[in-house]
Amino acid sequence: MNYKIVEKDKGIVIEGIKDFVPEHILDCGQSFRWVLEDDKSYTGVAMGRVINVNMEGNNVIFNNTDLDDFKNIWYDYFDLGRDYGKIKEKLSKDDVLKEAIKYGEGIRILNQDEWEILISFIISANNRIPMIKRAVNNISQRWGKHIFYNGKTYYSFPKPDVLANATADEIKECGTGFRAKYISETAKMVSKREVDLYGLKDIGYENARQELLKFPGVGPKVSDCILLFSMGYYKAFPVDVWVKRVMRHFYVAEDVSLKKIEEFAQDRFKDLSGFAQEYLFYYARNSMGKDELEQMSTNK
DNA sequence: TTGCAGGGGTCAA
DNA sequence: TTGACCCCTGCA
Numbered sequence: 001m002n003y004k005i006v007e008k009d010k011g012i013v014i015e016g017i018k019d020f021v022p023e024h025i026l027d028c029g030q031s032f033r034w035v036l037e038d039d040k041s042y043t044g045v046a047m048g049r050v051i052n053v054n055m056e057g058n059n060v061i062f063n064n065t066d067l068d069d070f071k072n073i074w075y076d077y078f079d080l081g082r083d084y085g086k087i088k089e090k091l092s093k094d095d096v097l098k099e100a101i102k103y104g105e106g107i108r109i110l111n112q113d114e115w116e117i118l119i120s121f122i123i124s125a126n127n128r129i130p131m132i133k134r135a136v137n138n139i140s141q142r143w144g145k146h147i148f149y150n151g152k153t154y155y156s157f158p159k160p161d162v163l164a165n166a167t168a169d170e171i172k173e174c175g176t177g178f179r180a181k182y183i184s185e186t187a188k189m190v191s192k193r194e195v196d197l198y199g200l201k202d203i204g205y206e207n208a209r210q211e212l213l214k215f216p217g218v219g220p221k222v223s224d225c226i227l228l229f230s231m232g233y234y235k236a237f238p239v240d241v242w243v244k245r246v247m248r249h250f251y252v253a254e255d256v257s258l259k260k261i262e263e264f265a266q267d268r269f270k271d272l273s274g275f276a277q278e279y280l281f282y283y284a285r286n287s288m289g290k291d292e293l294e295q296m297s298t299n300k
Numbered sequence: 301t302t303g304c305a306g307g308g309g310t311c312a313a
Numbered sequence: 314t315t316g317a318c319c320c321c322t323g324c325a
Contacts, residue, residue: 029308125309131321132308177319182310219310240308281308 011063019084021106028282048156050149096250100283116157117230122217138174164191182217201231234274237265246284
């Protein structure tokens with residue numbers, strides 16, 4: 001990649017990076033643990049650490065890390081080894097994607113922790129983003145480890161064994177609602193290794209998906225999110241309400257099922273389906289109104 | 301002020 | 314294929 005990594009006081013600066021906009025990456029629905037600060041930077045908890053990300057011109061500044069952690073953790077987490085320019089070039093052959101990419105040009109798909117993403121997306125079912133964030137935060141605050149940064153206390157996401165030992169009622173108290181029993185049961189299954197969660201990235205998309213569907217609270221959409229956001233299966237195309245709206249608006253008829261929409265996208269976008277999904281999601285959610293999207297398009 | 305619909309789906313019938 | 318589901322917010 002054509003950028004330069006420079007060490008600075010308590011942080012790292014990447015000079016001249018392309019295809020990296022913190023807002024696009026951290027506010028496109030793939031992660032629930034980032035907070036927008038007054039100075040427009042983002043502070044997040046991931047991989048048991050706190051990191052702050054800011055953008056100045058063509059430079060991205062990572063505060064509260066060092067070169068070792070950057071190489072070992074954040075380089076992979078922020079997917080910095082991938083050429084998003086090439087991905088965008090390929091996807092831009094599609095007219096709708098070309099437009100969508102203009103809105104989310106700096107999107108990257110993070111490589112997040114499988115376990116945290118599994119639980120976070122169980123919580124996401126029939127829920128709203130602020131509520132999801134609150135529940136994940138509450139769980140972390142109750143069972144995670146303290147991390148101090150910049151005068152504030154942050155909390156890591158607790159390990160499977162810890163949540164497996166919590167009761168469903170305690171999990172419900174964190175604001176998870178009817179999903180509490182799913183989380184409790186899932187934590188026990190992971191803890192007992194009934195499913196080898198951390199081995200799923202090596203067994204292929206279809207197999208990994210079948211394994212994920214064994215967890216209560218994990219259906220087609222949630223499993224696709226886990227596959228895409230934590231396991232590197234870029235063929236996955238999660239169809240949530242926004243993607244459904246944008247797909248029906250631009251590509252398929254109004255009565256096409258969610259399963260058919262996914263198949264249509266995977267046939268069209270192949271191994272780049274997951275990237276296409278993120279651009280479309282961001283585009284639909286940030287630049288088009290719900291009503292606008294639900295009007296039928298004329299140029300199918 | 302109160303009441304009600306609905307939300308990044310999944311489960312059970 | 315359809316309704317229930319926690320719980321909070323937005324809007325009559």
